[in-house]
Amino acid sequence: MNLEEVQLIATDMDNTLLTSNHELPPKFDEMLQNLLQLKVEFVIATGRPFYTLEKMFANYLNEISFVSDNGGVITYKGQVLFQSLIARKDYSTMVSFVTQNTSGVCILSGAKAAYISEKDRQYKEHLHNFYSNIEVVENLQQLDIEVAKFSTFFPNEDSKAYFNELFKPRFSEQFSVSTSDTCWIDIMNKNVNKGNAVKSLGEELGISNDNMMAFGDAFNDKEMLQKVAYSFVVANADPELAAYAKYKTLSNDQYGVKKVIEQVILAKEGAAKVSK
Secondary structure (H helix, E strand, O other), X not given: OOHHHOOEEEEOHHHHHOOOOOOOOOOXXXXXXXXXXXXXXXEEEOOOOHHHHHHHOHHHOOOOEEEEHHHOEEEEOOEEEEEOOEOHHHHHHHHHHHHHXXXXXXXXXXXXXXXXXXXXXXXXXXXXXXXXXXXXXXXHHHOOOOEEEEXXXXXXXXXXXXXXXXXXXXXXXXXXXXXXXXXXXXXXXXXXXXXXXXXXXXXXXXXXXXXXXXXXXXXXXXXXXXXXXXEEEEOOOOHHHHHHOOEEEXXXXXXXHHHHHHHHHHHHHHHHHHHO
């Protein structure tokens, strides 16, 4: 690996960059400052919405990029470059489908809040781990809001079965549908995914896919791993995801992402010294 060639690093959040306790790795700020000094673009690529990321990375909003809602929204240095909104009639259909056919919890990911039904209020506290602002409403189908991603949370951790048996046959031709962990199925507009988002961001910044690195753990990271030259799964990733990555690093709780990024920093610092 020619790590000194890396100009953009994109990483998933949950179970990848973040520990099992939803915490950033130690000395994350120091690592990020080193990357910025070396002119390496850092990208958070996640299913989480941007308003949640704003709070977590408040000190870096004008310095790093965000691919939120699994590619539904791209933000660069505080400016929204792209968003793809699901039509009201479509997310209404999705709510009906999930309610009638599954035990899942419907979540509409809006610009300023996530919306869940009153009947699912019991899950609000848990969902706060992923959505910092949640509003409970009587009827999701009566909402008329901007939605970048429709998610279903499965408390019984059976999302894969539902994905293969119901969601993929019903929605995959018209929409992008992906699973994350054992609890989530996400639906975005067609061709909206982290991979296309990172590619678009690279085109905006003049960075080739050959100079990109990415990290992931679940199948909503698949397209992103396929797009970049330096693709890593963490050790705790879905075993089937390894087929879409070139490399493997330590688990999220062993700070695998941080350890690889530290190698990039060392390689680029070494190259800079040689060139002087």
